[in-house]
Amino acid sequence: MREPETNHFRHCVRRRIGRGKHRWGQKRIRVAMAGNPNSKRIRIALAGNPNSGKTSIFNALTGQRQHIGNYPGVTVEKKSGVISVDGKLVEFIDLPGTYSLSAYSIEEVVSRDFVLNEKPDVIIDILDSTNLERHLYLLLQFQELGVPIVGALNMSDEADTKGIRIDSEQLGAILGIPFVKTIGSTGGGVDQLLDVALKVADGELDSNRRHLNYGKEVELAHNAIIDALETDVTFRKRYSLHWMAIKLLEKDQDAIKKIKKEHRFADTVLEITAERQKRLERYFQEDSEVIIGEQRYAYIHGALKETVSTVRKRKGIDVTESIDRIVLNRYLGLPIFMAVMFLIYEMTFALGNPLSDGISILFVRLSRIISAVLPAGPLQDLLTNGIINGVGGVLTFLPLVTLLFLGLSFLEDTGYMARAAFVMDKLFHIFGLHGRSFIPFMISTGCAVPGIMSARVLSNRKDRIVTILVAPLMMCGAKAPVIAMLVAAFFPEHATLIFLGIWLFGWVMAFIIALIFKKSLFRGEHTPFVMELPPYRRPSLKSVIIHMWGKASEYVKKAGTIILAASIVVWFLLSYPKPSPETIAESPREPSVVYSYAGRIGKGIEPVLKLAGFDWKVGVSLVAGVAAKEVIISTFGILYGMDNNVTENQSHVEFFVKDQLIRDPAYSPLMAFALMLFIMIYIPCLATLAIVKKELGSWKWPAFQAAYTLLVAFTMAVAVYQIGGLLGLGV
Amino acid sequence: MVLSESQQDYLKIVLDLINEKKVARVNDIARRKAVSMPSVTEAMRKLARDGFVYYSAREFVELTPKGLRTAHRLCSKNTFLKNFLVDVLDIDTDMAEKEACELEHHLSLSTLERFILLYQFLGECHKNNRITLDLFKKCIRITEGNGDKAEECQSCFVASNFPHHPGKNTVHTLLSQLERGQEARIIKLGPDPDIRRKIIEKGILPGTKITVETVGGDNRNFELQTDGFLVEISPEAADMIETAVEQKNEFRRLSDLKTGQKFKVQKIYAKGEIRRRLLDIGFIKNEKGKIIREALLKDPIEIEIKGMKVSLRRSEARLICVDEVK
Numbered sequence A: 001m002r003e004p005e006t007n008h009f010r011h012c013v014r015r016r017i018g019r020g021k022h023r024w025g026q027k028r029i030r031v032a033m034a035g036n037p038n039s040k041r042i043r044i045a046l047a048g049n050p051n052s053g054k055t056s057i058f059n060a061l062t063g064q065r066q067h068i069g070n071y072p073g074v075t076v077e078k079k080s081g082v083i084s085v086d087g088k089l090v091e092f093i094d095l096p097g098t099y100s101l102s103a104y105s106i107e108e109v110v111s112r113d114f115v116l117n118e119k120p121d122v123i124i125d126i127l128d129s130t131n132l133e134r135h136l137y138l139l140l141q142f143q144e145l146g147v148p149i150v151g152a153l154n155m156s157d158e159a160d161t162k163g164i165r166i167d168s169e170q171l172g173a174i175l176g177i178p179f180v181k182t183i184g185s186t187g188g189g190v191d192q193l194l195d196v197a198l199k200v201a202d203g204e205l206d207s208n209r210r211h212l213n214y215g216k217e218v219e220l221a222h223n224a225i226i227d228a229l230e231t232d233v234t235f236r237k238r239y240s241l242h243w244m245a246i247k248l249l250e251k252d253q254d255a256i257k258k259i260k261k262e263h264r265f266a267d268t269v270l271e272i273t274a275e276r277q278k279r280l281e282r283y284f285q286e287d288s289e290v291i292i293g294e295q296r297y298a299y300i301h302g303a304l305k306e307t308v309s310t311v312r313k314r315k316g317i318d319v320t321e322s323i324d325r326i327v328l329n330r331y332l333g334l335p336i337f338m339a340v341m342f343l344i345y346e347m348t349f350a351l352g353n354p355l356s357d358g359i360s361i362l363f364v365r366l367s368r369i370i371s372a373v374l375p376a377g378p379l380q381d382l383l384t385n386g387i388i389n390g391v392g393g394v395l396t397f398l399p400l401v402t403l404l405f406l407g408l409s410f411l412e413d414t415g416y417m418a419r420a421a422f423v424m425d426k427l428f429h430i431f432g433l434h435g436r437s438f439i440p441f442m443i444s445t446g447c448a449v450p451g452i453m454s455a456r457v458l459s460n461r462k463d464r465i466v467t468i469l470v471a472p473l474m475m476c477g478a479k480a481p482v483i484a485m486l487v488a489a490f491f492p493e494h495a496t497l498i499f500l501g502i503w504l505f506g507w508v509m510a511f512i513i514a515l516i517f518k519k520s521l522f523r524g525e526h527t528p529f530v531m532e533l534p535p536y537r538r539p540s541l542k543s544v545i546i547h548m549w550g551k552a553s554e555y556v557k558k559a560g561t562i563i564l565a566a567s568i569v570v571w572f573l574l575s576y577p578k579p580s581p582e583t584i585a586e587s588p589r590e591p592s593v594v595y596s597y598a599g600r601i602g603k604g605i606e607p608v609l610k611l612a613g614f615d616w617k618v619g620v621s622l623v624a625g626v627a628a629k630e631v632i633i634s635t636f637g638i639l640y641g642m643d644n645n646v647t648e649n650q651s652h653v654e655f656f657v658k659d660q661l662i663r664d665p666a667y668s669p670l671m672a673f674a675l676m677l678f679i680m681i682y683i684p685c686l687a688t689l690a691i692v693k694k695e696l697g698s699w700k701w702p703a704f705q706a707a708y709t710l711l712v713a714f715t716m717a718v719a720v721y722q723i724g725g726l727l728g729l730g731v
Numbered sequence B: 001m002v003l004s005e006s007q008q009d010y011l012k013i014v015l016d017l018i019n020e021k022k023v024a025r026v027n028d029i030a031r032r033k034a035v036s037m038p039s040v041t042e043a044m045r046k047l048a049r050d051g052f053v054y055y056s057a058r059e060f061v062e063l064t065p066k067g068l069r070t071a072h073r074l075c076s077k078n079t080f081l082k083n084f085l086v087d088v089l090d091i092d093t094d095m096a097e098k099e100a101c102e103l104e105h106h107l108s109l110s111t112l113e114r115f116i117l118l119y120q121f122l123g124e125c126h127k128n129n130r131i132t133l134d135l136f137k138k139c140i141r142i143t144e145g146n147g148d149k150a151e152e153c154q155s156c157f158v159a160s161n162f163p164h165h166p167g168k169n170t171v172h173t174l175l176s177q178l179e180r181g182q183e184a185r186i187i188k189l190g191p192d193p194d195i196r197r198k199i200i201e202k203g204i205l206p207g208t209k210i211t212v213e214t215v216g217g218d219n220r221n222f223e224l225q226t227d228g229f230l231v232e233i234s235p236e237a238a239d240m241i242e243t244a245v246e247q248k249n250e251f252r253r254l255s256d257l258k259t260g261q262k263f264k265v266q267k268i269y270a271k272g273e274i275r276r277r278l279l280d281i282g283f284i285k286n287e288k289g290k291i292i293r294e295a296l297l298k299d300p301i302e303i304e305i306k307g308m309k310v311s312l313r314r315s316e317a318r319l320i321c322v323d324e325v326k
């Protein structure tokens, strides 16, 4: 694969467009298209089983940086990238992995529909050379579609080390398809692959001249169905009848639907199909879809017998199995998993906290400079208290987010994620969730924003929505100081115990509410857990960094847009309208917040809040806390008349507020307890709501999330306060 | 088209031979019927002309679909009558065989039906100690009459309180409850006379052995195989037929196997998405696999199949039928 002319080819012939960011490529291409409308774009789809290395090859071909991970189902949307070869535009489309063309899950439907409806010029089927038997199964189905195919014998490095020798020429001759050996992770053989694919697209190279012969009986049935299908001329033009007939025999729901909708003589076709199916099933004493599957595998088996030989190089140990023996051990599995998660968590916070502190000091400095440079007034106030406080507050978490994702991408690339799902599935399944939900849950105990982003590991949309909806109920880095302060103020004797209790409360609530959602709003079949456990692989630094970088930049982008807007709004609510000079003269001790919109809202809702024992000050802090949970403390500080320009030292503020709270006669331990429960559950911070919108694509979800959390939180707080009051606890 | 007695006999012999030896040769037929070869040839020509058999000189005799249908009906009738004579009238087997052959040519459908009813009645109702002719007649009256159809005789016919007489290894169920490929013996035909007559006409009589070919439902007919002949019956009829099923040692479910055990896939009971997934991932008949390990609470389990490690929930593994492999 490492021929000398390869590099030459790369330099001289090909001019890459869109090296770097995906959008770039798109933009440039649009320009190119406008300038030269005659240039015909060749479209090449990258398809194959999950985890076969499609995205790796895609990245190598287009120079993009799409997410790669060592578990099935990383890619969930199709991604495209365009390059130019010899002045011709070539578009590559990276598809989610599928095991067959009878698609069930969303990402499989994406792939299937693309291949069926958009009819790419060439399909490159990325195959795992170490397990050709299974991977060729999909290739045969593509072959039936009648689209030109090129087979990429990927992971050929792994096949070599395993001593698997593939005669690709011979295999190509048998199947009637050109094959190229590739190594996706290093880009080896990719140039040759492109070369062959383009030749196939131009018709220089033959591909796909052969159909698998299913044996006399099946072929008879198949031909009869094709005859029936041929009666509709328009239908004949639209679909490959050969393929359609096989799908009908396989009882494919989608094919049946298509016939019913689009074929003029649907009834006859289906009748003939049913009759033929019956005959076959009688003959083979087996369901027709099983018969076809068996025939395909038998064919593959035959083809591989002639072309693949395994030479045992040396009796090496099966690394994956040896690791799994420990990592997935019945009793060790869970503790090891916990330890791994704890380690990542520890690493994140140990390394991240100093960095975060550094960033927050930077922002304080900045705000000092602004205060010094700009004259006091609304603008200065907006910049320092509004924007820097808000955006800065979110950016302080950047190191944490980045480090967390560094750890997680590392795990993803090794192949441990699939194992984690295996270990955790039972527990999560009890609550109607999938084992993979553990990842977003765990991350959310650090910060819900990256937690929600990581919910992408869930392929089923319902599972994903439920997980995203409940993930913010966890204790997070911003809630922790608030809760810790309240605990210290009101429960000094049992501080640790109460804090841990509240921490657990978050988890329990998340599980319970997930179960309720699963049983009510998101009812439906459980997604099958059938999941491949890929072999462990050495993570490549490149892809880990790429992934981490992607997440971090997403996070920064968010801070620059939605958080910026939100902080301005919150700042405005807290500072306007200003009290009139007379009122200041009347009661100079009252902080000006009292007269602001936020203050008025607080006062306005006080009667309702009283049910839970909260007064208006709590109300204002809670309203402000929607921006970010840690703001609750500083708002308390402001309300108690603390000068908010000395807020550099966070612990100082906490101490001050704690002191004030203890002294305030309006607050009892019972009310504090209700307040803690409320803070744990109520409306997630704006950053979280914004990311929920981004991930689920509609404002409907964050709105619903805000509403239900508020409702649950308030009900809980009222119940605790009222019942506690009746029982005379902690009043 | 009325067949003579001897023609009917020929048809039956041909069917018997086909079932026994796969082919019916003229000399075998002659031996069995104890006649000379030429007369067989002659008779076959005639039958061929009427469209019951395929026959050209010196070759095997094959039944046409029409011939198969007729022969099958004759045979099942014959078997039933033989059972009746032996079981009810206590006639010895040889005699019964001979008599049944004679009887069957002369019985009209309605008389045959009465025989069947009597057979059922005597076979099942004696436990009530009410075996009187009166009761028997009443029983017939009730099911023939249109009014309170079968209310009283419910338990004598097809009833819901199965099993009546579960044998050592048999379970009684309605035919409609059988799965595809299951073999069963017909026990009773239900109370509705119209449907019952149709069932009898199709050669489904008490004692007949059947294999379910297609499970019907809604508007789809059930298809049963008896002696290589295919019979369709309506879903309503299937609801009125009680059958006895031999309980075989079923295949084991994948979920019942222990860690380290090897297996061979037999069948997948799952439906919809899970079925497709399992088939796609390689759970094809006769595929070999191995259970590698199970998680803490024995769920999920890890399996190696087609060179790949797969994890499955136990509830999913339960839907896979396997054979243990040593």
Ligand SMILES: Nc1nc2c(ncn2[C@@H]2O[C@H](COP(=O)(O)OP(=O)(O)OP(=O)(O)O)[C@@H](O)[C@H]2O)c(=O)[nH]1
Pocket: A049, A050, A051, A052, A053, A054, A055, A056, A057, A067, A068, A069, A070, A071, A072, A073, A074, A075, A076, A095, A096, A097, A098, A154, A155, A156, A157, A158, A182, A183, A184, A185, A186, A413, A537, A540
């Ligand atoms: N050793 C080796 N590893 C490879 C090769 N190609 C890809 N990989 C690794 O295989 C894993 C899966 O690669 P991806 O490119 O994410 O696979 P995919 O087909 O896009 O997967 P899905 O999007 O989940 O369908 C990653 O860990 C890659 O680093 C290869 O040729 N050799």
Ligand SMILES: [Mg+2]
Pocket: A054, A055, A056, A067, A068, A074, A075, A095, A096, A097
């Ligand atoms: Mg991918």
